[in-house]
Amino acid sequence: MLRHLPFRPEPNHQKMTAHTNARVGVAVFIFNGHNEFIIGQRKGSHGAGTWALPGGHLELNESFETCTEREILEETNLKVQDIRFLTVTNDIMKDEGKHYITVVMGCKLCDVDAQPKLMEPDKCSGWEWTTWEQLRMDYYAGKGRPWVERNSRKLTPAAAYDEAVFSEKKEIIPESDSMEVDESTENINPPTRQLFLPLVNLFEQRGGFDPVADYWIAD
Numbered sequence: 322m323l324r325h326l327p328f329r330p331e332p333n334h335q336k337m338t339a340h341t342n343a344r345v346g347v348a349v350f351i352f353n354g355h356n357e358f359i360i361g362q363r364k365g366s367h368g369a370g371t372w373a374l375p376g377g378h379l380e381l382n383e384s385f386e387t388c389t390e391r392e393i394l395e396e397t398n399l400k401v402q403d404i405r406f407l408t409v410t411n412d413i414m415k416d417e418g419k420h421y422i423t424v425v426m427g428c429k430l431c432d433v434d435a436q437p438k439l440m441e442p443d444k445c446s447g448w449e450w451t452t453w454e455q456l457r458m459d460y461y462a463g464k465g466r467p468w469v470e471r472n473s474r475k476l477t478p479a480a481a482y483d484e485a486v487f488s489e490k491k492e493i494i495p496e497s498d499s500m501e502v503d504e505s506t507e508n509i510n511p512p513t514r515q516l517f518l519p520l521v522n523l524f525e526q527r528g529g530f531d532p533v534a535d536y537w538i539a540d
Contacts, residue, residue, distance in 0.1 A: 343420040347388045348376040348519055350426070350532045351401055353450070354433040358532070359397065360456075362446040363517060367417040372459070373517035375437075375448075379424070389426045397437035397448060401428040407535050410522040423519040427536035453532055459514045460524045 350358045360372045377392040379385070386404045393399050405427050412421040437448040523530055 343422050345379040346376060346421045346423045346519070347379055347385060347392060348374040348423050348425050349389050349393060349401075349428060350374060350407065350536065351393060351397075351399060351437075352427065352429050352533070352536065354430075356533045357450040357452055359437050359448045360451055360520075361396075361448045363444070364446050365443050367414060367419055368517045370515065371517040372514045373520060374425075376423075376426075385424055385426055389428060393428070396440055396445065398440055399435055399437055400431040402431050404428040405536060407532060408523070408527050408530055410519050410526050412518045412522055414518060421519070423522075425519075425523070425532075427532060456516065456520065457524070459516050460521060463515055463521070 352358055358374070360374055363369050363371055363373050375393055375396045377388070377396070379388050383391075385406060389404050390401065393401055407425045407427045409425060410423045412423050414420065439445060439447055
């Protein structure tokens, strides 16, 4: 008599069937007065060792804004305001058997001089202030591509984004485009930070995304 052996899925199959539906996470750009934001090095979970925005899982019946405030307070002890939706990424982590829809939010510090505290040391190695241009360098370094930077371009301070820098179509006019730009370029040594997949996908899925410009346009 033919005997049917019990089905034993391969390890990868087991991973991918752990959750049959994608989960929703919220990641947050917390801006200080210099258009800098914090990232932290993950530990104790998927993506350990990579650098990510603060944030976490969206809970049942929770709004994006409420989740943003809750997660930021739990992870950094920072109080934030003017919370706005920026974009979303589709993050498929095959090796970990996980699939996330990451909702990307932006907000400002209530106290522009406040500093993040490491509230969950089992989940994060520490927080650092960074800029979008620095993350772009991290992204290119991870792809093995050299980063070329224009010498004269610099970060536009948050205070510059007022009514004076909007065109009649309510589009932001970048500071560098209203000035003479030195077109000379230089190669600089790439940094070594490896980015968490949702940050990588901001570059790969959302071409032209700029958290600073998009945040102030949403104002």
